[in-house]
Amino acid sequence: MEVWGSVVDCDIVEAFEDRVNALRVVCSPWPIFVDYVMDTWLRPHKEKFVKAWIDKVMHLGNTTSNRVEAAHWSLKRVLQNSMGDLCFCWDSINKMIILQHNAIKASFQKSLHVVGHRFKVTAYKKLLGFVSKYALNLISEELDRVKSVGFDKSRCGCSLTCTHGLPCACQLASFGVGSIPLKSVHVMWTRLSFEDIATEQSSSELSIDKEFEVIAKRFKELDVAVVQAKNLMKKAYQKLYQQNVFLSLISSLGYHPYIVDVVDVKADGHCGYRVVAAQLGMGEESWAVVRMNLLKELSEWRQEYVQLFGGDDRYEYLKKSLLVEHMSMAGTDKWMTIPDMGYVIANL
Ligand SMILES: [Zn+2]
Numbered sequence: 001m002e003v004w005g006s007v008v009d010c011d012i013v014e015a016f017e018d019r020v021n022a023l024r025v026v027c028s029p030w031p032i033f034v035d036y037v038m039d040t041w042l043r044p045h046k047e048k049f050v051k052a053w054i055d056k057v058m059h060l061g062n063t064t065s066n067r068v069e070a071a072h073w074s075l076k077r078v079l080q081n082s083m084g085d086l087c088f089c090w091d092s093i094n095k096m097i098i099l100q101h102n103a104i105k106a107s108f109q110k111s112l113h114v115v116g117h118r119f120k121v122t123a124y125k126k127l128l129g130f131v132s133k134y135a136l137n138l139i140s141e142e143l144d145r146v147k148s149v150g151f152d153k154s155r156c157g158c159s160l161t162c163t164h165g166l167p168c169a170c171q172l173a174s175f176g177v178g179s180i181p182l183k184s185v186h187v188m189w190t191r192l193s194f195e196d197i198a199t200e201q202s203s204s205e206l207s208i209d210k211e212f213e214v215i216a217k218r219f220k221e222l223d224v225a226v227v228q229a230k231n232l233m234k235k236a237y238q239k240l241y242q243q244n245v246f247l248s249l250i251s252s253l254g255y256h257p258y259i260v261d262v263v264d265v266k267a268d269g270h271c272g273y274r275v276v277a278a279q280l281g282m283g284e285e286s287w288a289v290v291r292m293n294l295l296k297e298l299s300e301w302r303q304e305y306v307q308l309f310g311g312d313d314r315y316e317y318l319k320k321s322l323l324v325e326h327m328s329m330a331g332t333d334k335w336m337t338i339p340d341m342g343y344v345i346a347n348l
Pocket of ligand 1 (some may be wrong): 153157158159161168169170171321
């Protein structure tokens with residue numbers, strides 16, 4: 001433990017190898033452990049926890065896993081008495097996240113509207129209301145160093161710029177009596193709301209335009225396939241085929257692992273409507289409400305849907321498929337058919 005501590009606390013790059021070797025010697029009876037520590041932690045991630053490197057990379061203040069641990073702890077507390085089912089747990093987790101979300105929002109509001117006394121100087125003029133209070137405090141501490149550091153880069157060390165993306169003393173000195181420009185602050189500190197502010201940094205990294213193009217192309221191809229299927233195959237096969245189009249599309253594109261909100265509903269012939277009810281947050285057992293609302297939608301816009309489906313027959317068939325006499329298993333004629341019913345769902 002002591003040797004490990006000396007590795008983590010090592011604050012001189014040159015001394016690091018020696019300390020690692022000492023660790024190797026102490027742990028030599030356990031070669032598998034040594035390999036694991038080396039290959040999984042020390043080689044790839046040393047700059048995240050070894051002192052000598054921590055101040056050289058941008059970590060924006062996150063040098064421990066505290067935040068994750070705290071979230072884990074509060075989650076455990078929320079769930080400790082629950083012998084309930086998944087829905088109950090889901091509900092508890094959801095409530096906890098809403099509370100945390102509100103707490104963060106409140107802190108954003110504070111950053112936007114509450115101005116500390118010492119920030120009422122012109123130096124901060126361009127930052128107030130745009131930068132979090134926490135960051136302003138760090139800048140304020142750094143401003144105190146300007147007198148002793150001046151423009152001297154070697155005396156400054158520039159660790160605030162390097163680790164937090166905030167102007168360090170020597171930079172602050174160069175801004176002089178004017179104000180600190182917003183450009184000198186990392187975009188992370190300027191995020192004071194949950195709305196999607198498109199920044200140059202995030203928009204280029206998070207674009208999924210390409211993926212959407214692929215999906216759109218696949219959908220076009222499928223449209224053709226559905227028409228061909230209609231012409232070539234008997235009605236029963238067609239129904240089965242349509243039920244499976246979306247699932248096969250998803251799995252053929254390999255997107256399944258990336259879909260986060262997967263709901264595995266009961267398979268009783270109402271599954272399509274169960275999914276809609278579940279995703280609307282009503283709980284899957286509300287499938288009958290979904291059927292009823294869709295029936296209303298179809299009746300209200302009869303003309304339009306007859307035209308969309310290409311005739312009265314199809315319209316009546318779809319309308320009938322929504323009607324069920326009892327709450328138990330529904331036959332194939334009551335299943336949700338995509339894409340026709342999909343249009344109704346999307347419109348509603
Ligand atoms: Zn500096």
